Amino acid sequence: MDATTVSTTDDIWSPSWDDPFEPTTDRDDEFAELTDALRAVQEAVTRSRPTPDAAGRTARTLRDLAARLAAFEVGEDEQISGRRWDLAGRGQTLTPALHLDEVTDNRARGRVLVGRFHSGRYAMNGGVTPLIFDEILARLANSCGRPWARTAYLHVNYRAPAPLDVELRVEAEFAGQDGRKRFMRGAMHHGDVLVADVEGLWIELKPEQTQNVSLAVGRGAEENS
Numbered sequence: 643m644d645a646t647t648v649s650t651t652d653d654i655w656s657p658s659w660d661d662p663f664e665p666t667t668d669r670d671d672e673f674a675e676l677t678d679a680l681r682a683v684q685e686a687v688t689r690s691r692p693t694p695d696a697a698g699r700t701a702r703t704l705r706d707l708a709a710r711l712a713a714f715e716v717g718e719d720e721q722i723s724g725r726r727w728d729l730a731g732r733g734q735t736l737t738p739a740l741h742l743d744e745v746t747d748n749r750a751r752g753r754v755l756v757g758r759f760h761s762g763r764y765a766m767n768g769g770v771t772p773l774i775f776d777e778i779l780a781r782l783a784n785s786c787g788r789p790w791a792r793t794a795y796l797h798v799n800y801r802a803p804a805p806l807d808v809e810l811r812v813e814a815e816f817a818g819q820d821g822r823k824r825f826m827r828g829a830m831h832h833g834d835v836l837v838a839d840v841e842g843l844w845i846e847l848k849p850e851q852t853q854n855v856s857l858a859v860g861r862g863a864e865e866n867s
């Protein structure tokens with residue numbers, strides 16, 4: 643698609659390159675489709691160099707879409723985004739969509755593919771690595787009915803540049819518990835190459851710290867793909 647010809651929503655949603663973010667979700671699942679489309683927009687904006695005219699028209703279209711969705715605004719406890727535990731990415735687009743293949747009481751495994759939107763320059767941005775680790779370690783730390791815990795720290799070691807547009811494997815391990823403290827470990831690989839590893843601490847919340855935690859809609863990988 644020629645950027646100068648952008649004029650309709652359909653044009654904007656249809657990238658001209660070989661799209662690594664083709665929707666993988668059921669077409670009857672409209673919110674999942676919406677999240678997929680938003681990821682496609684993030685990637686398209688990042689990859690494009692539109693003319694000022696095309697950029698302006700696209701911006702107006704996006705603002706129009708935001709205004710239309712504002713009519714459906716709800717409080718954080720009622721929103722769908724981030725709470726779709728059955729979807730890779732949980733229906734949010736801050737973190738690259740993590741496909742969880744397994745979450746047991748002491749291990750989690752997943753896959754992630756990162757595009758140019760999350761690039762630091764020909765490799766994954768260093769701030770994105772902790773996002774992905776936080777996601778998988780948090781899911782494991784809070785799996786199997788354990789009381790809710792929050793991240794106290796994440797210590798990330800960057801071992802090699804993480805390539806874009808290819809599948810990365812992410813693993814997490816429940817390394818031990820000491821009272822309210824849950825010690826977690828994780829690693830990210832591209833093929834045989836160790837890209838990054840992490841140590842994290844999760845602290846079980848005291849009752850007075852759980853008041854805003856209303857996520858009781860499933861938290862493991864049971865329905866994730």
Ligand SMILES: CCCCCCCCCCCCCC(=O)SCCNC(=O)CCNC(=O)[C@H](O)C(C)(C)COP(=O)(O)OP(=O)(O)OC[C@H]1O[C@@H](n2cnc3c(N)ncnc32)[C@H](O)[C@@H]1OP(=O)(O)O
Nearest residue numbers: 776777780781784790791792793794795823845848855861
């Ligand atoms: C909420 C659950 C969401 C889950 C969603 C699932 C998946 C979603 C995926 C999305 C994922 C999103 C996930 C997110 O993004 S979670 C959001 C990011 N995290 C936060 O916002 C947490 C902010 N911090 C706090 O709320 C408090 O500091 C917490 C609750 C963590 C502890 O404050 P609290 O007052 O309760 O603790 P304590 O002082 O009694 O200390 C207790 C013990 O812990 C030790 N200690 C404490 N801190 C540290 C530290 N930094 N290094 C080393 N040690 C530390 C301390 O020495 C003591 O040890 P000991 O003396 O007993 O030996």
